[in-house]
Amino acid sequence: MINWNRSLHNAVVPQTSVCAPAGEINLAVLGKIFATDVDFTKQYYNHLRRPALGIAALLLVTLSACLPVPTREPTQAIPVPYRITQDENPYAPDIEDTGRQIAAVTVASVIVSEKYEFTPPRAAIVITGHMPSVCNELRIEISPPDDQFRVFIEAYSLIDPDIQCDDVFQQFEAEILLGTYSTGRFTIWVNDALAGDFVSY
Template identity: 30%
Template sequence: MFRLLLLSVGMMFMLSACATSVEADPNSPVVSPTEGAGETPAQVNPYQPLESDAALQRGEAFLDSTDVLILESYPVQINLVLTGNLPTPCHQLRIAVNQPDEANRILVEVYSVVDPEQVCIQMLQPFEATYSLGSFPSGSYTILVNGEEVGQFDS
């Protein structure tokens, strides 16, 4: 009987330890885990072209769909969601975005890079990437990906 009582007390102790949680103050500001941590450009945009890409061979990125997301924030933030395939699993996705031109067109270039000396299985590698374009001054903008219009928005 004493063992049963000791076992049940031990179980209650373990369950209560698992059940305790710390609730966040609802009035405290939300902070990104990397905010203020000295982000590098590769952390902000993991798909940005790199200096080391000069030694790599440029390839295609086959796009199946592109979506423009307008986030409800102030200022308005624009995201680009890309889905498609890379030629092989060894290819790395690159996204290069130019500043809006005089006609407020945002030109986005999506491609891949690969080491030509690397031996790789020949099969398509699916990808889905969300790329933050950021915010823009007031105006109407058109987004073109690899020369094709994919959406418009007003800022």
């Protein structure tokens, strides 16, 4: 609390009558009294204002500490697709392929179907086309699915470089069961071209 400083007030305002002789008002004395009272009012207001601001800041800090901290929602992990079982592939790469030359094949058509006579149902693929000569041997390599549910299949041919062979096209038609897969929709790509899709349950 600010105490009224009587001595200061007396120093500013001399102990004289406010009224001048003959009933006239002493304006100089009234001005000093008014200035002193205004200065005291400002000091008193500032004195009361400081603790009020401190209390308000303390309340804000307390309320912010009581607010619940937001928790981050856990991200749902996307299951990684995989091949459960692999059916027999008569055109799979073999150890005896070492030393042979790789040759291209021309793929004419690709048919993707689902075989419901199996439990669980299986996807099957039929690839038709031709190879450069009758001496070429067909190879079809089926890769496991990637994280985008894509199954890449590579069709190519092999030939023994020591064998002389007439350049006569050799037609082929290959049907292969793709096996069983984890749950999801898979796309099939043959020689980097989209051939179709299937759903595994």
